[in-house]
Amino acid sequence: MASKTAPAESEAPPKKKKLPLVVGAVVLLLAAAAAVWFLVLAPDDAEAAEPEPEKGDVVALDPVSINLADGSYLRLGIALQQTADAAHEADGSEALDLAISLFSGRSVEDLADLDHRAELKGELLTEVEEAYHDEVMDIYFTEFVTQ
Structure with a gap:
């Protein structure tokens, strides 16, 4: 029975190593989405400004x-x-x-x-x-x- 518990313990550390990779990927994805918003989708200040009244x-x-x-x-x-x-x-x-x-x-x-x-x-x-x-x-x- 000792041999059956050993493989389970050896599998646990790889799951812990994947967690930082998943968190890093999510952060990277959010950063890319923010960059796209500010550089492409956000309205220009010139367009958003009200025109000078006559x-x-x-x-x-x-x-x-x-x-x-x-x-x-x-x-x-x-x-x-x-x-x-x-x-x-x-x-x-x-x-x-x-x-x-x-x-x-x-x-x-x-x-x-x-x-x-x-x-x-x-x-x-x-x-x-x-x-x-x-x-x-x-x-x-x-x-x-x-x-």
Whole structure:
């Protein structure tokens, strides 16, 4: 009987050696499938990106004076670049309110930095686009005077 158990024990190690090969083959197959997806089947970013909306009317708003830090003020004029598919001319009240909230209390030195001013303009644009449900695609500073 000892001879019958010996062949069974000798067969067990080859099964253990096959397991890493099977796992390796599965990993290799998954890697190949991922490569095919990213290189062939995945949509291009250029195709997935939304096309730039067409420019419509520009609505110039009356300039406003905004209180800054240390008794200074900002005279700010903005214009809203609407998209071509905007239903009607934008009422600038909400855009002016957003601008006042964003710029109030800032220092003159803070607004004199062109890079920081560009960041603030980008932040204002994001808020305006949300407020006008993407009917406004850009804003322009028509007046920007600090004192």
